[in-house]
Amino acid sequence: MTPALERRWLLDELVSKGVRITTQRRAIVEVIQEAKEHLDAGAVLELARQREPNVDRATVYRTIELLKELRLIDELDLMHLEGEKHYYEVKTMKDHIHLACFRCGRIEEFSSPLFERLKAEISKRSGFNIRVTRLEVGGSCRVCMSGDAAAEQEEKDEKTEAAISG
Numbered sequence: 001m002t003p004a005l006e007r008r009w010l011l012d013e014l015v016s017k018g019v020r021i022t023t024q025r026r027a028i029v030e031v032i033q034e035a036k037e038h039l040d041a042g043a044v045l046e047l048a049r050q051r052e053p054n055v056d057r058a059t060v061y062r063t064i065e066l067l068k069e070l071r072l073i074d075e076l077d078l079m080h081l082e083g084e085k086h087y088y089e090v091k092t093m094k095d096h097i098h099l100a101c102f103r104c105g106r107i108e109e110f111s112s113p114l115f116e117r118l119k120a121e122i123s124k125r126s127g128f129n130i131r132v133t134r135l136e137v138g139g140s141c142r143v144c145m146s147g148d149a150a151a152e153q154e155e156k157d158e159k160t161e162a163a164i165s166g
């Protein structure tokens with residue numbers, strides 16, 4: 001993983017801010033910290049219960065709100081690929097861009113120094129103090145595009161064959 005995408009360490013940051021860590025809260029925070037994909041609140045609840053069976057929905061929502069308020073996690077809608085769900089992820093050292101494939105639903109993460117420069121330019125030229133930046137790009141991923149290319153080639157081959165045999 002590139003250093004830009006390194007995640008902030010939630011439990012340490014919460015403790016240093018004087019937040020009391022209950023067993024429920026710990027389970028929820030660990031799930032978000034270790035997530036391999038972008039999780040919505042329902043998925044966080046399910047995974048947290050596997051660690052700590054008495055985790056309840058209200059605590060999941062409260063913990064997510066707290067983490068958002070402390071700006072330790074980001075909330076995303078990922079181009080609404082799955083309706084109105086919101087997803088949560090640990091803030092990385094540098095902001096990253098999400099590439100959402102409309103065809104297979106894959107979400108890729110992308111970081112670039114240009115994005116940092118764009119934010120600096122926005123602040124400088126507009127005098128705007130940026131708290132949150134979110135950039136989502138929707139389209140077709142490389143895998144889906146190469147599938148298209150393969151399918152097109154197949155079609156061409158079939159036509160050639162037909163022309164030869166016809």
Ligand SMILES: [Zn+2]
Pocket residue numbers: 101102103104105106140141142143144145
């Ligand atoms: Zn795709």
Ligand SMILES: [Zn+2]
Pocket residue numbers: 038089096098109
């Ligand atoms: Zn992400």
